Amino acid sequence: MAMSAGGGGGDDTPMSDINTTPLVDVMLVLLIIFLIAVPVVIQTVDVKLPEVIHDPTTTKPENVSLTVRSGANGECEVFWNLTKVSSEELLNRAVDKLKAEIEKKGGIENFTAEDMPEAHIRGDVSTPYRCIGGTIFTMQMAGYSRVGFISQPPAGSFVQKRL
Template structure:
């Protein structure tokens, strides 16, 4: 009786590793990452105005406070990776809380190009009342089409 585990004179132990299950797992993970990667788009969908300008050099490595106005006029505040929708009244308290802990944090405004200029001015006035001395405006370099 010769079975697969019998050590006869003719059968040698198999010294190869079967990589087919490993390849199957890798392909499944690849498909999962390809499906979930577009869903991880973080931040607020804002179509920035396109202008030619030099980038501002950051003096420190801290994340700036970014306040965005989307095309519907909703305000979003983000520090790092998470963005939360806030009202104009909440911006003052949130910015004051962040600047109370880290006073050197830069403040930037991202305004959609379709938002009225007056809404950006109202936001900047609100930031000025909350004690922000300098506000940066974020734009996008022009696309060469």
């Protein structure tokens, strides 16, 4: 590659042409780097997601039904069935209920995962997450490993049952 240091004819005028060869070289190198790096960054794991609109709730008598909403002054209100409870009362009731279920089955050695009661939470749309999250945390502290949410299906939808 030849490079011209000045204009023709020997006069001392500066050259006004820009040498774009180094710029093009740098751009091509960057293009190659990005073409190699993009597939590395975009990686996904193939999974098959369930094709169910929602699962119908199977209600068992040992399940705990909780309702969580935001109160008038912004405080969290938790209801055990229809009774309003505080955070401490919720923990104590949940522990007592779980102990009673274990004793009903004849002790912890006879208690299986299928016997474990579930906590079903109905949360109001305008309830802050801290209220719902606090209720989930309290139920998990009490020993409930299955905590689920009860929702209302959209109008006009139907329930598909998984086989």
